[in-house]
Amino acid sequence: MLDSFRRLSKSKIGTGILVAFLVAILASFALGDISSTRNSNFGLGSSTLAKAGDEEVTEQDVSRAMEQALNRIRQQNPAATYQDLATDYLPLVQSLIEGRALGAFAKNNGFILSPRLIGAEIAKIPGTRGLDGKFSDLAYQQFLGQQRMTDGEVRRLISQQLIQRLILTPAAAEARLSIGMASPYASMLLEEREGEMAIVPISAFAAGLKPSDADLASFYTANKARYTVPEQRILRIARFGPTDVAGAVPSDQEIAAYYNANQATYGAKETRVISQAVVPDAKVAAAIATRARTGDFAAAAQPAGLSAADVSVGPQTRAQFVELANEKVAAAVFAPAVNAGTIVGPIQSDLGWHVIRVESVKGDPGKSLATARTEIAAKLSVNKRKTALGDLVNRIQDGIDEGQGFADAVAKNKLAVSETPLLTAQGKALGDPQYKLPAELAGALKSGFELTPDDKPVVETLPGEAGFALVALGRDQPAAPAPLDAVRARVASDWVTKQTLLKTRSVATAIAAKIAAGAPFAQALATAGVNLPPVSPIRARRIQIEQSPPAVVPALQMLFSLSQGKSRLVPLPSANAFAIIRATKIVPGNAMTQPSLIGRVQGQFQQGASQEYALQFLAAVQAEVRVKRNEAAIAATRQRLVSPTGAAQ
Template sequence: MLAAFRNLSKSALGTVVAVLFLLAILASFALADLSNVRSGTMGGGGGEALVEVGSEEVSERELSDRMRRALQDAQREDPTATYASIAGQFGALLESLVDEKALLSFAQDHGFFLSKRLVDGQIASLPQTRGLDGKFNDQAYAAFLQQQQMTDAQLRNMLRVALMQRLIVAPAAVEARVPIGVARSYADMLLEQREGQMALVPAEMFRAGLNPSDGDLQSFYAQNRQRYVIPEQRVLKIARLGPEAVAGVQPTDAEIAAYYNANRATYGGLETRVISQAVVQDKAAADGIAARARGGAAFAAAAAPAGFAAADVTLGAQNREQFGALAGETVANAAFSAKSGAIVGPVRSDLGWHVIKIEEVRAASGRSLAAARGEIATLLAANKRKEALTDLLTQVEDQIADGASFAEAAAAAKLQVVTTPGIFSNGTARGDGDFRLPTELAPALQAGFAMAVDDDPEVITLPNDAGYALVGVDRVIEAAPAPLAQIREKVRDDWIKRKALDRARAVASEIAAKVARGMSMDEARASAGVALPPIESVTARRLQITQANADAVTALRMMFSLSEGKSRLVADPQNRGFVIVKTNKITPGNALNNPGLISQTQSAFQQTASNELGEQFLAALKADQGVERDADAIAAARQRIIGSGQ
């Protein structure tokens, strides 16, 4: 655990300074932004008052709701998380509620009132409360409240707190300035070096011989039921409305033939003709051109007396559609009815009298219907399946709108229904480690956990053109402690850990008491009568605290909080044992030899001083309003919410 103290590494001072001040100087600003406020419900009180803050109260119901939301957040990352997993947040969440109540009480005392219209505007600005037209929508708002599991009053109170923070706290904390003299003092502190010793008493060493009875396990389980709460599980019914539901839809032979004929230019190809043409306004002139052409003259020569050059009469290859657009349907019909080499005309059109020579007939060169059939069938099948899927979707939605149940709607549409096992909100199943709901059904999973058991089924759009899914809730398995019989081994291991930790605490406390009375660490360790790990000698600068690993940082911070020659017992944050920490020598730092560190400290301090001012302002609000805590009620609430086990 303490091996990392031997080789504490160095890093860029700027980063160290910034992180150290964040960790060692500044507490988290409870009302820093709306997202932090959202971690709990700000609704009215209810239940026994745990804390009185001016004219406001923090009730057990509010704290319980705040803890429930924190648990839900934790379970999004780890579905097996329980109240025991977030026990460390109890104090911080309670304090955040105290801060909020102090702010509201201060605002009331000093005439800071927010109009309903202002809060309405904040609600309307939330994207989740808008309809498809971008405007506030009652149905969207109701769905948002249901998804967040809060009431209108709770949301409004939450927004009031956020607005009060913005209007009252923020102005007191902006534009903080840190003098160089202050920065130098903290830079000196960062360079301060300490030498000390640390003795580890691991709980693992005291497990031997611990064998709980049935009574021990039952008693421990009863006292710590909240540690073994299984999060809510749901059994969902899902029916896919995807391409597979309409896979049997195929085009008929008649539809394929009709498509081929309608798109003959694409598939069958078209006959083209190389055409020469002269158009004149006088029929006699047209008869002359035709007579000369039929007499054997080249068409260009036949048309020359009428004033045409060779380029004027040469049209090149034309299909029927192209030539019809140029000369009109009557002329085109005549031209495409003649044989190769024929002289056609004169033929009258709106343009005048046409004389035409068919220079060459080029037969169509496209694919036959048989050759193009497969391609056309694939195209038509895709289009028909899209239409069929849309029709199927409309049918299902109409069934639901008419009051049909999930089973009735699925049966009417002949959909295949899948019933999941009991699953958590992340799609995993407690009873089947291999089960995980497919990723593409994530929208259906989210919808299923937002619905109540008696809600109508919903049709959800799936991503990546995967179609749709009909979703319903079959049943809800409420969050509850797992039966002792199912988790007996875990409870047994937890009991052993607790007793081993108690033994380790007793030994560590005895060593700490002897060291505090002046006995050396080595002598005190030896007198314990247990083969404990060797004592570690530690030398480090304060700025290296942020370099320590998670196992050692608590003990290292303690060494930098003790006076020279003093010692203290420190518990491992993860309940793995205890450390006796002693500070033997303190060497003050001198930042005058490192002006760059002073500048970096000033910069880092100015970036975070605003948060410190905000915290100090909140502390002043609490002092102004008065805070009275009912320690017994808080302890009882903690027991009811979390349990005594940690």
């Protein structure tokens, strides 16, 4: 709604670009580009881009901020470069200057942040928490590595954001707009206009346009960048994995050795259901044993303060019972002469005096070697193949480190080789739209595009259980304009589109000039030389502009920018046409008939007013701390970072 009145200048990045990863814990203003307009160096060093009080913005600060911004962009677009941030460079520098200015202002006025407060904010970052949900030094170090930042940089960013939140927010929050100020704007929204509109469609002038060879050559030469094909590469890939070591199987001796070493699993064993009472006194234990020989064990232990749950141990093997009691007690309980119903004890251990009743005895003959052979062979095969695959990876890598090329490594290790068609960095084959690179080779594609022609092949780990891939660069085709013959049809189509647009614009401009000079719409349209749609009436309130379809918004905006009786040409991009609009009647609005609209305008203006307060406060802060800008150094740093010839990729 308020875009009809005023659009605040906003940078694409804003102040928050440096702390995008802290958004979960910090609230910050997306501040616009406030110009400090300092044109001389003011004696600043060549590496100092600006100074706010004692706080400096250095070339290194800007480089780090640009690097972090690029890393974030590359999460969505891996092919992004510093040139994609060219328009954001100056707003980013300004946001750093504003942050330093606020810091200097806080320092000058005794506003100090305690290290504990900053530490508490760091602990709120989700990436700094361990598996228990609490702050972890290890998790924090991993977080710093992922963000490619130091602890000092994080603390400085948090300090700046806290200062911004504690100083700037109170100055800008809860802005209020009076009814008297909101009413005129609300009345503007209710203003009604009537007019006439003539449409000149581009399609009406497309017939009969046919480029000559010279036209195509000239247009192609002037627009080569439009037909540039991105870098493409043919990658040679040798995949290997578990199937390449399928022959790694255990021998009979290995199976037998595993069987003998794991008798606890495969050997015969006996399970006994046990009830046990453990008391600290020998006499109490003897009394329990006496009562248990003639009655229920749980009842026998009850006088000693033990419940049925306390004495119920359940099924136990000898090994299990050794861990529960000790070897001496387990030997007595599992003695061959002890049968179901036998009372054993009292026997003393480190735990006290044990009285045990063997409730039942169950024997398990276990598995013979022949019976367990298949199971053991499967287990050992998995381990042997993992070991063999690891040995194969090491053997290939060692060979590469010693100078082996791709062909030698493949031949020596008998690997199957596949070769991709020419691919872009995104895995698309421009010559074969049906081709699809297997998803598990995404890492191999990335590695392949990082190789130079002189680089050794690399071993890439594939996701899941897909194994590995040896990757080498087969052929590199640098980015270059496609030959004219290869894109002739596209060039011809683009030429026709441009010529049609130029012709349509010329005719529409001529018609608009005639109408502006006083000619009737119908008479002016008749001079076009082609049949055009008839003149149509147009009527709307200003408040309807933003609610209208995109195709008619430019026409409505033009209608409300004209004085009564005036006309003007306006492009309609989404309608592929031009329109000549003339305002014939203006009816002022009266918001007093709609008090609720005034309230809405007040609310809508509040955000803009808060933004304005923030900008004004920042401007005052920068003036007070005397911000100085080294424009030459700022321009030189921009040239180094984002210019086509100087950008570091």
